[in-house]
Amino acid sequence: MTQLEFDERELIENPANRLALGICLDGSWSMEGEPHDALNKGLQKFFTEVWDDEIARLSVEVAIVTFASNVEIVREFAPMVNATAPHVPLLGGATCLGAGVKRTLDLIEDRKASYQGAGLQYYQPWLVLISDGCPTDDEHLSLAPRIERLVKSKKLTVFALGVGDCADLDALAVLSPKRPPLRLKGLKFTDFFEFLSQSASQVSASQIDDEVKLDTSGFDKWAEM
Amino acid sequence: MGGDVSIPEKKHQENDWRAAWACVQGLGHVKHEIPCQDAVARVSDERGLAMCVCDGAGSERLSHFGAQAVAVATVDVLLERGACITGEEVLETALEAVQEVLKAHGGRPRDYACTLVALAVVADQYIMVHIGDGIIAAIDGAGPVVVSRPDNGEFANLTVFVTSPDAKDRVRIQVRDLPESLTGFALMSDGADTVLYDYQTGLVSAAVQRIAGWLDHATEEVVGQRIEEVIVSHFLPATQDDCSLVVMSRRRTERLPLCRSCGSASFRRGKGGKRSFRIICSTCDHAQVHRGSTHREYPVEAQEWVTSLRERSGLSVRQVSEITRISMRTIARWMRARRDLCSQ
Numbered sequence: 001m002t003q004l005e006f007d008e009r010e011l012i013e014n015p016a017n018r019l020a021l022g023i024c025l026d027g028s029w030s031m032e033g034e035p036h037d038a039l040n041k042g043l044q045k046f047f048t049e050v051w052d053d054e055i056a057r058l059s060v061e062v063a064i065v066t067f068a069s070n071v072e073i074v075r076e077f078a079p080m081v082n083a084t085a086p087h088v089p090l091l092g093g094a095t096c097l098g099a100g101v102k103r104t105l106d107l108i109e110d111r112k113a114s115y116q117g118a119g120l121q122y123y124q125p126w127l128v129l130i131s132d133g134c135p136t137d138d139e140h141l142s143l144a145p146r147i148e149r150l151v152k153s154k155k156l157t158v159f160a161l162g163v164g165d166c167a168d169l170d171a172l173a174v175l176s177p178k179r180p181p182l183r184l185k186g187l188k189f190t191d192f193f194e195f196l197s198q199s200a201s202q203v204s205a206s207q208i209d210d211e212v213k214l215d216t217s218g219f220d221k222w223a224e225m
Numbered sequence: 226m227g228g229d230v231s232i233p234e235k236k237h238q239e240n241d242w243r244a245a246w247a248c249v250q251g252l253g254h255v256k257h258e259i260p261c262q263d264a265v266a267r268v269s270d271e272r273g274l275a276m277c278v279c280d281g282a283g284s285e286r287l288s289h290f291g292a293q294a295v296a297v298a299t300v301d302v303l304l305e306r307g308a309c310i311t312g313e314e315v316l317e318t319a320l321e322a323v324q325e326v327l328k329a330h331g332g333r334p335r336d337y338a339c340t341l342v343a344l345a346v347v348a349d350q351y352i353m354v355h356i357g358d359g360i361i362a363a364i365d366g367a368g369p370v371v372v373s374r375p376d377n378g379e380f381a382n383l384t385v386f387v388t389s390p391d392a393k394d395r396v397r398i399q400v401r402d403l404p405e406s407l408t409g410f411a412l413m414s415d416g417a418d419t420v421l422y423d424y425q426t427g428l429v430s431a432a433v434q435r436i437a438g439w440l441d442h443a444t445e446e447v448v449g450q451r452i453e454e455v456i457v458s459h460f461l462p463a464t465q466d467d468c469s470l471v472v473m474s475r476r477r478t479e480r481l482p483l484c485r486s487c488g489s490a491s492f493r494r495g496k497g498g499k500r501s502f503r504i505i506c507s508t509c510d511h512a513q514v515h516r517g518s519t520h521r522e523y524p525v526e527a528q529e530w531v532t533s534l535r536e537r538s539g540l541s542v543r544q545v546s547e548i549t550r551i552s553m554r555t556i557a558r559w560m561r562a563r564r565d566l567c568s569q
């Protein structure tokens with residue numbers, strides 16, 4: 001069938017669609033000890049799982065912001081180059097939740113702009129928010145309209161997680177208007193981050209469209225239901 | 226394969242067009258035990274040829290039923306209404322089809338959400354309807370060009386479906402004249418466009434023209450099988466998604482070789498052998514050089530010229546041989562192969 005020849009050199013190689021995942025973490029002293037260790041272990045698990053997924057590793061870009069009395073960018077948005085997660089430090093005594101989330105949202109917006117400038121296709125970005133306490137100021141309240149607008153117009157997916165009995169889920173709910181925040185079961189960060197990496201893999205493989213419907217069947221493994 | 230549906234043809238094709246396609250389940254769908262959510266439908270009769278590709282929403286488990294039902298209903302209404310059709314009519318037809326299939330399987334209309342990429346060739350016009358992602362390309366002498374782009378809004382994984390609340394504002398419909406120079410079309414879902422469409426430049430791969438050209442050399446069935454082979458070997462590894470590709474091609478007799486300089490259809494043979502086959506325009510002396518892939522085979526343009534002289538100009542084999550300086554034996558062999566192809 002020589003006349004039905006095909007030349008694979010004519011095929012196009014499009015860059016992978018990008019998934020920007022902004023992880024915003026409470027770095028206050030109340031996390032010191034076991035919770036902080038478990039958090040870092042869970043984060044490492046996430047990086048390992050994403051790196052091991054040949055499709056997700058080309059898609060997923062992670063930024064990590066931590067907040068306490070001040071805000072620190074632990075990792076800027078960048079493609080994955082290996083499975084090593086950065087270590088998230090503890091910062092201080094206060095819990096400036098609003099400032100931390102604002103910085104993460106700004107990073108996400110900037111990253112989207114750079115995708116647009118480079119002509120890259122991208123998925124709806126994620127904001128993942130983890131805190132064990134109550135915010136020590138009201139800045140998070142002023143962020144509510146911005147987040148509500150983004151979530152309502154399907155421009156952002158938010159996932160909020162409270163850690164321990166002192167976590168203020170109402171404050172987190174202000175920042176997660178569509179999906180109610182969950183409380184972590186004990187210190188099961190690893191299970192939570194495993195769920196997160198699986199969700200990221202599903203998005204990267206375009207298994208999730210229209211709107212992000214998470215597989216909630218495994219939630220009770222790591223969340224108080 | 227996926228949702229491959231042909232509405233029973235009323236009689237043998239009585240139009241100038243042929244089509245081939247394949248619809249293949251994506252590797253991600255196989256892994257997660259999701260059926261192929263793409264569907265292709267076709268109808269071809271004396272009114273024309275209509276093709277439609279629908280891609281069911283990935284997150285909706287009944288969307289493969291929606292894709293199949295909407296594809297079938299769309300090709301039917303396109304040939305029925307022809308160039309008078311409106312976007313609203315297409316959408317209404319699609320939603321009626323969803324309601325019908327909902328009676329069988331239950332749920333809500335959004336469970337059957339799918340995109341819609343359709344094209345019909347009717348008389349001397351072509352009609353395109355497009356809701357959501359996927360691509361329509363047109364092919365002429367200069368190559369393939371995108372005539373309808375994906376509608377993704379901002380995000381790669383969010384598109385509009387026939388069941389979306391804003392579908393009526395986002396349905397795109399175009400009716401255009403069909404020039405002689407337009408020889409083919411391609412329709413594809415968003416899995417296939419991963420390797421056939423450059424998202425950064427907006428250009429479509431030359432492979433689309435090559436594949437549509439297969440219809441000049443083999444039956445629709447054989448071409449469809451070959452498309453499936455190529456999808457499995459080259460498209461699926463690049464995407465987790467279902468891949469569907471439809472190619473449509475105008476029958477060769479209807480394609481005049483025209484002078485690229487003045488548009489004349491009258492030529493004489495120039496100097497040169499099979500590797501460098503020269504055709505000179507009798508009107509403006511513009512020379513077209515067509516290169517055969519080997520020194521044993523004439524380029525396909527030589528065969529096209531011979532066919533045109535025999536079938537359109539009604540010249541005898543001897544007369545054609547004198548004009549083209551191609552042996553009578555070769556001309557007779559081409560004509561026999563052509564008769565065999567057309568009778569399949």
